[in-house]
Amino acid sequence: MTSTPRTIMVVDDQFLLLLHTQFALEDAGYQVVQASSADEALRMLDSNPGISAIFTDVVMPGSLDGAALAARVRDSHPHVTVIVTSGEPAYDPATLPAEVRFLPKPYTGHEVIRLIGDLSSGNDLRQAAFA
Secondary structure (H helix, E strand, O other): OOOOOOEEEEEOOOHHHHHHHHHHHHHOOOEEEEEOOHHHHHHHHHHOOOEEEEEEEOOOOOOOOHHHHHHHHHHHOOOOEEEEEEOOOOOOHHHOOOOOEEEEOOOOHHHHHHHHHHHHOOOOOOOOOOO
16 A cells, blocks of 8 residues: 555445445545545545545435446546445346445445455456455
């Protein structure tokens, strides 16, 4: 890790899950910003060009869900890594843009850190399975 930590945005309307992920990332040396909706995340992303990755839940309040946020971010900020998570059994991650990764719930902080680290180092995790 470089001396300047990467900034990760965590987007989740469930405060305890947001904090769990934030604390894990901060413990690993990342800077973390929070958003509780996709709408808020887009505003923050536009005003903070230092954000290098977004970890977002799918189901959230607002005009966009996490999957729509992922698609919008890939179009408008292609340099930003996007990871989507969901605990909905019916959710199909195959509908996400090809560059977006999926991590099913429940997940551990270690899994989030490992996935962000692997994506940062250029590893292709399209076939990776997390259980």
